[in-house]
Amino acid sequence: MQNRVVFLLFLLPALLVAFFFVSALTEIFQYSFREFIPGSLDVGGFTWANFARINRPIYFFAILDTFWLAFLTALFALLLSYPLAYALVRTEREWLRTLLIILAITPLFTGEIVRTYAWTLLLGTEGMINTILKGIGLIDTPIALMYTRVGVVIALVQFAMPVMIILLATAISHVNSDYEKAASNLGASPGQVFWRVTVPLTMPGIIAGFIVICAWTMSAFATPQLIGGGKILMISNVVYLTGFSALNFPFAATMSVVALVSAFVVLALMKLMTARIENKIAIH
Amino acid sequence: MSKFNWRSFLFWTLIAALLLYMTLPAIVVIMASFNPGEVLSFPPNGLSVRWYIKAVTYPDFQIAFKNGIIVAALASTLALVFGSAVALLVSRYYFTGRGLLETILSAPLIVPHFTTGFGFLLLGAHLGITQTYLIIVMAHVVLVLPFVTRAVYVSLQNIDPNLERAAANLGASPIKSLWRVTLPLMLPGMAGGWLVATILSFTEFSASLYVTASRTQTLPVAMYNYIREYTDPTIAAISALLIVITTLIMIVANRFLGLRKILAIESH
Amino acid sequence: MSIVLNKEMQAVEFVKVTKSFGPMLAVNAVSLSIRRGEFLTVLGPSGCGKSTLLNMIAGFQTQDSGEIRIEGKDVSSMPPYKRDTGMVFQNYALFPHMNVRDNVAFGLQMRKHPKHDIDTEVAKALAMVKLEGMEARKARQLSGGQQQRVALARAIAFGPKVLLLDEPLSALDKSLRSQMQVELKELHERTGLTTIFVTHDQGEALSLSDRIVVMSKGEIQQVSKPLDLYRHPANGFVASFIGEINAFPVADCIVANDHVRFAFGENITLRAPRRDGQPLKTGDKVNLFVRPEHIAVAGQPDNGDPRVTGRIVTHIYQGTHTITRVTVPALGLVELRVEGGDIIERRPVGSDVDLAIMLDNAVIIRS
Numbered sequence: 018m019q020n021r022v023v024f025l026l027f028l029l030p031a032l033l034v035a036f037f038f039v040s041a042l043t044e045i046f047q048y049s050f051r052e053f054i055p056g057s058l059d060v061g062g063f064t065w066a067n068f069a070r071i072n073r074p075i076y077f078f079a080i081l082d083t084f085w086l087a088f089l090t091a092l093f094a095l096l097l098s099y100p101l102a103y104a105l106v107r108t109e110r111e112w113l114r115t116l117l118i119i120l121a122i123t124p125l126f127t128g129e130i131v132r133t134y135a136w137t138l139l140l141g142t143e144g145m146i147n148t149i150l151k152g153i154g155l156i157d158t159p160i161a162l163m164y165t166r167v168g169v170v171i172a173l174v175q176f177a178m179p180v181m182i183i184l185l186a187t188a189i190s191h192v193n194s195d196y197e198k199a200a201s202n203l204g205a206s207p208g209q210v211f212w213r214v215t216v217p218l219t220m221p222g223i224i225a226g227f228i229v230i231c232a233w234t235m236s237a238f239a240t241p242q243l244i245g246g247g248k249i250l251m252i253s254n255v256v257y258l259t260g261f262s263a264l265n266f267p268f269a270a271t272m273s274v275v276a277l278v279s280a281f282v283v284l285a286l287m288k289l290m291t292a293r294i295e296n297k298i299a300i301h
Numbered sequence: 302m303s304k305f306n307w308r309s310f311l312f313w314t315l316i317a318a319l320l321l322y323m324t325l326p327a328i329v330v331i332m333a334s335f336n337p338g339e340v341l342s343f344p345p346n347g348l349s350v351r352w353y354i355k356a357v358t359y360p361d362f363q364i365a366f367k368n369g370i371i372v373a374a375l376a377s378t379l380a381l382v383f384g385s386a387v388a389l390l391v392s393r394y395y396f397t398g399r400g401l402l403e404t405i406l407s408a409p410l411i412v413p414h415f416t417t418g419f420g421f422l423l424l425g426a427h428l429g430i431t432q433t434y435l436i437i438v439m440a441h442v443v444l445v446l447p448f449v450t451r452a453v454y455v456s457l458q459n460i461d462p463n464l465e466r467a468a469a470n471l472g473a474s475p476i477k478s479l480w481r482v483t484l485p486l487m488l489p490g491m492a493g494g495w496l497v498a499t500i501l502s503f504t505e506f507s508a509s510l511y512v513t514a515s516r517t518q519t520l521p522v523a524m525y526n527y528i529r530e531y532t533d534p535t536i537a538a539i540s541a542l543l544i545v546i547t548t549l550i551m552i553v554a555n556r557f558l559g560l561r562k563i564l565a566i567e568s569h
Numbered sequence: 570m571s572i573v574l575n576k577e578m579q580a581v582e583f584v585k586v587t588k589s590f591g592p593m594l595a596v597n598a599v600s601l602s603i604r605r606g607e608f609l610t611v612l613g614p615s616g617c618g619k620s621t622l623l624n625m626i627a628g629f630q631t632q633d634s635g636e637i638r639i640e641g642k643d644v645s646s647m648p649p650y651k652r653d654t655g656m657v658f659q660n661y662a663l664f665p666h667m668n669v670r671d672n673v674a675f676g677l678q679m680r681k682h683p684k685h686d687i688d689t690e691v692a693k694a695l696a697m698v699k700l701e702g703m704e705a706r707k708a709r710q711l712s713g714g715q716q717q718r719v720a721l722a723r724a725i726a727f728g729p730k731v732l733l734l735d736e737p738l739s740a741l742d743k744s745l746r747s748q749m750q751v752e753l754k755e756l757h758e759r760t761g762l763t764t765i766f767v768t769h770d771q772g773e774a775l776s777l778s779d780r781i782v783v784m785s786k787g788e789i790q791q792v793s794k795p796l797d798l799y800r801h802p803a804n805g806f807v808a809s810f811i812g813e814i815n816a817f818p819v820a821d822c823i824v825a826n827d828h829v830r831f832a833f834g835e836n837i838t839l840r841a842p843r844r845d846g847q848p849l850k851t852g853d854k855v856n857l858f859v860r861p862e863h864i865a866v867a868g869q870p871d872n873g874d875p876r877v878t879g880r881i882v883t884h885i886y887q888g889t890h891t892i893t894r895v896t897v898p899a900l901g902l903v904e905l906r907v908e909g910g911d912i913i914e915r916r917p918v919g920s921d922v923d924l925a926i927m928l929d930n931a932v933i934i935r936s
Binding site (some may be wrong): 020023024026027028029030031032033034037038039040041042044045048058067082084094097100101106115117118119120121122123124125126128129131132134135136138139141144148149175178179207232235236238239241251252253256257258266269270273276277280281284 | 308313314315316320322323324325326327329330332333341342343344382383386387389390393394402404405406409410411412413414415416417419420421423424426427439440442443448465476477479497500501503504507510513521524525528536537540543544547548550551552555
């Protein structure tokens with residue numbers, strides 16, 4: 018009997034939070050189908066017009082750009098994070114592991130604004146990168162990094178790396194180093210060990226990392242906003258633009274729905290792929 | 302006489318380069334924060350703390366800081382209580398709809414922050430609380446709850462199940478057993494989760510941009526508004542402060558709570 | 570008419586208890602009475618149901634059907650924390666955030682003993698397990714053997730009705746294990762607590778128990794005193810599980826007035842004098858079990874034991890004795906136990922040897 022009371026005690030908070038979250042999302046869904054009345058925050062009746070509006074080039078390309086930039090970010094983040102994650106897990110020096118963890122994880126907690134601002138200092142024509150490159154004589158005129166896709170991706174990749182490192186490190190740490198030692202013992206060079214043992218066994222983590230970063234990057238806002246400067250538009254920027262500048266809440270809601278659906282589609286893809294890969298290599 | 306291992310040398314050079322890439326932003330910000338002039342130059346031609354003074358005395362930032370502390374404290378404490386309850390619920394009870402509940406509660410990790418923020422803005426408008434801390438706290442609790450739940454859940458899983466059986470065997474009722482055995486052992490996980498929640502709430506931007514009003518805006522939102530208007534290094538100073546404080550907290554947390562346990566990374 | 574308490578009241582009773590986990594039948598209609606104050610071991614291979622039995626007494630599992638009684642009372646609906654049993658877990662399960670004193674005092678605190686009494690009772694319990702003065706140590710700082718003793722002290726401190734031990738010695742190394750076995754037995758003699766001990770180690774069971782319950786696949790195979798179990802196993806499973814034994818293949822029986830002949834293939838027969846009350850008839854099919862210590866290298870004089878000849882395959886030297894394996898036609902691989910190690914030199918591997926089989930102590934089971 019005590020059990021029942023305890024159970025309800027634990028269940029209630031969960032239901033409360035779930036309820037409010039679902040309510041917030043429901044509001045968005047509800048608004049996305051409502052007619053926009055320009056110049057007012059009131060909304061009209063049911064309409065498909067908002068969803069039809071997505072076809073306009075500017076919005077359509079914003080959606081495509083979101084996917085494309087997310088893909089690029091995930092790809093580069095994966096390539097750059099793997100060595101760090103590997104070093105983090107396999108090193109025998111504890112101080113190094115601690116250092117790597119702190120350096121890799123802390124950026125996660127400093128917040129979007131701080132990190133994006135820092136990149137504006139680096140990427141500008143008078144920014145640090147250009148200054149250094151000019152200083153050592155590699156270039157004569159500054160490279161345009163701000164307000165370009167390249168600049169946005171450079172920043173987004175650096176944002177994504179802590180999360181990617183955590184995910185990869187978890188996956189790598191679940192692969193017993195004995196497998197690598199066995200391969201080496203049987204004559205495999207370090208490169209062969211890496212490609213034929215480590216990578217296949219960490220594949221679930223690789224896929225998970227790639228897709229999580231993809232979904233996560235699709236929701237980035239501050240970076241495309243400040244570094245893109247209005248020239249690079251992702252879905253998040255469109256929502257902000259239409260919501261706060263034009264006060265077109267219905268359309269902002271519609272684009273939010275698009276963002277939501279995209280994120281979930283990407284994630285469903287991950288579940289499918291990981292399930293298949295995990296069956297092949299029989300690791301949890 | 303040992304052979305020079307060029308493979309190892311290359312690898313560690315790569316690691317160093319990658320670490321530089323990851324820490325460069327922080328370095329730049331700290332450098333820029335001491336820049337004497339309004340226009341940034343690299344390298345800075347002198348050292349000055351005037352921007353720090355400006356940042357700390359800027360009224361908007363002071364108000365935003367206060368708002369951020371209040372919201373973070375409320376949100377993280379609520380998230381701690383709720384998150385621990387959810388972790389206990391999920392680790393002990395099987396009931397219909399459990400999977401669905403778990404999915405809903407972890408969905409904020411996937412749903413873009415701006416979507417969640419926007420949704421709560423609309424909800425807040427309906428409830429008439431858009432000018433209050435309440436709507437911000439609600440949004441933040443939803444956003445940070447998965448982190449707290451995960452940290453507490455992991456620490457729960459690490460508790461030897463025989464311990465609770467032993468407590469029951471020795472005469473402890475379920476509530477007594479929870480209080481005297483389970484809860485004390487959950488404490489490190491709870492502390493870690495609470496810390497993560499506090500930091501995440503204080504630095505949260507995308508959702509806060511929607512749910513804060515000008516009177517209730519948190520520090521990141523105030524910073525964003527400043528950046529859009531001014532280009533002086535005041536933001537650099539505030540950012541540098543945030544970076545240093547966060548790093549210190551992380552180091553302390555690692556020492557006492559073991560970041561690895563919270564993030565579930567084992568080492569071989 | 571007043572009700573007199575029966576001194577021989579059973580401490581724990583299982584009445585036709587059955588428990589399944591999904592499709593797997595863990596305990597199959599088991600009935601068992603455990604007497605007050607006895608040291609009973611439940612012995613069997615992993616998966617035989619022994620831990621399930623223990624968990625059901627403690628209340629961590631509930632039976633599907635049947636009754637479980639503790640001191641005459643049906644406890645089926647009683648939650649674990651009301652059952653007054655003291656359990657020692659395989660991994661000790663000491664509370665890591667408490668020191669030794671708080672661990673041992675836990676059961677007393679749950680029963681709301683007055684504080685000054687608790688300290689004395691804790692000291693008493695620790696003295697019983699030879700850990701006096703260790704109250705302030707943290708559980709984490711103790712060695713495996715010490716942790717085990719604390720777990721014991723914790724379980725007995727509040728005076729449980731039954732002491733339940735779930736393979737408590739399996740995590741200890743060999744020498745520590747033997748030492749703890751002796752101490753457990755002494756503890757039992759001092760406290761007189763009804764003790765139910767679960768293990769898969771038959772040597773342990775034989776040395777510690779008043780009675781042994783042998784289980785296999787959820788069913789009780791035999792309940793006997795250790796000596797009886799060893800000498801008179803009830804069936805083939807018990808015969809093979811307890812101690813070492815040679816299992817000879819099925820043979821035909823030819824029963825005469827004064828002797829019985831067991832005929833194996835290839836013209837090998839073993840002849841034994843007829844025992845009183847032997848129920849065998851000519852034509853019965855039986856399995857014959859003979860312990861290694863009842864087989865010897867045939868010497869002079871011939872005292873009537875049946876003899877066979879075989880070839881030596883291995884010598885396994887054990888210090889005090891040697892186990893020699895011999896292949897014998899029709900009987901297969903036969904193990905005999907020889908004192909000392911001289912046989913290794915005198916009869917090298919590959920040589921032929923005559924064996925005398927003492928069938929007086931053989932276990933004959935109808936197949």
